[in-house]
Amino acid sequence: MVTKNKTGQVILNIVFILLVIIAVAPFLLLLASSLTDEASLVQNGYNFFPKKFSIESYLYLFKSGTKIMRGYGITVLVTAVGTTLSVLFTVMFAYPLSRKELPHRFAVSFFVFFTMLFNGGLIPTYMMWTQNFHIKNTLWALIFPGLLMNGFYIIMMRSFFTSSIPDALIEAARIDGAGEYGILFKIVMPLSKPMLATISLMVGLGYWNDWVNSLYYVTDEKLFSIQAILNTIITNIQFLTSGQSTAVQSTAASAMPSVGIRMAIAVIGVLPILCIYPFFQKYFVKGIVVGGVKG
16 A cells, blocks of 8 residues: 555656646746857757857847836836735725625626626727826826726635635624724735735736737837837837848848847746746645634
8 A cells, every 4th residue: 555655656746747847848948049049049940958159139138228127117016006906906896795795796796797708899998098097108007907907806706705704704703893894804815815816926917918008008118018118129120020121220130139039038028927926836725724713
């Protein structure tokens, strides 16, 4: 029996090691490609071990270092503020919907679910945000449209509250004199850390990777996020290498590490998320211990 358990453990270890390799290998290939000389990359293709090491792609990107750093600052600020507000609004919307005593909660839940299936379209949305809320060329333009509230997260959080937070615990808190805000912030949210961390990570990824709001609502380059800046660089490279540019531009494009730059842009965009993710990982594996329920 002990031998069978050891054999099963070895097999599981091998399977998980293979899964880790499959997950990590693309990032290693991406990093190696970004550090490969352009001519070698075009001639020999992508390789885990660069035949000719080069940092030209990163040097090209960081020639506009001020713009890159400002873009990082804008993105970090927008991600932090947007994620905090989004999670807060999601919780404050989902918690009442999880309470059975809320009047018409099924009708409100239906309207939330409806937004997951249908929307007003791009043009009405653009007109609403720019003409009614006047957020164009402001930081709010990177926070509000399409990202601040999401029906899927509200439904998911409501389901979590309904299934994981005992009614008896809330009733006990009310008997002790706690108000609704006290119950929410002192009891419900501390017991919901794994779900809050999950939603925070998904919302944060949405804000970090967003470039569409910059494209639609921002024309001031000082407010461009890092993704918008990198997307602009890619667009410029595609134009220079498309054959539609002038002779001088074509000459400059021929010396530009265009393939390597794409790899370097991907590394610059994903690296901060890879650094932050391990700090959230513990909440995904941590169970919820619900205690203190009064009989």
